[in-house]
Amino acid sequence: MPAIIITMLIIVALAALVTAVVAVGMRGKWSDRNPDVADRLGVLGKHLNGEAEAPEQFVQMYDKGTERMRQVAARRHPATSDQR
Numbered sequence: 420m421p422a423i424i425i426t427m428l429i430i431v432a433l434a435a436l437v438t439a440v441v442a443v444g445m446r447g448k449w450s451d452r453n454p455d456v457a458d459r460l461g462v463l464g465k466h467l468n469g470e471a472e473a474p475e476q477f478v479q480m481y482d483k484g485t486e487r488m489r490q491v492a493a494r495r496h497p498a499t500s501d502q503r
Contacts, residue, residue, distance in 0.1 A: 440464045 440460050443449050450457040465471035473481075 440467070 440463055443453070443457050443460050450461075462471060
């Protein structure tokens, strides 16, 4: 039962976040009341839509993780790593 309640709270929080992004950040009805919040939520909306560039730190983290996975795969399967 607690898992259901926690899940529903997460769903409600996500719905509220999406509503805030649309109402404020995507140049909605309340975007003129607080321009700083509107700008931040607008950037968030662009990231969620895939329109914004990824932050450099995220790209570096992704590249390091990919390289680590290749190293692990090369240790586990040495014959297949030479073909790349």
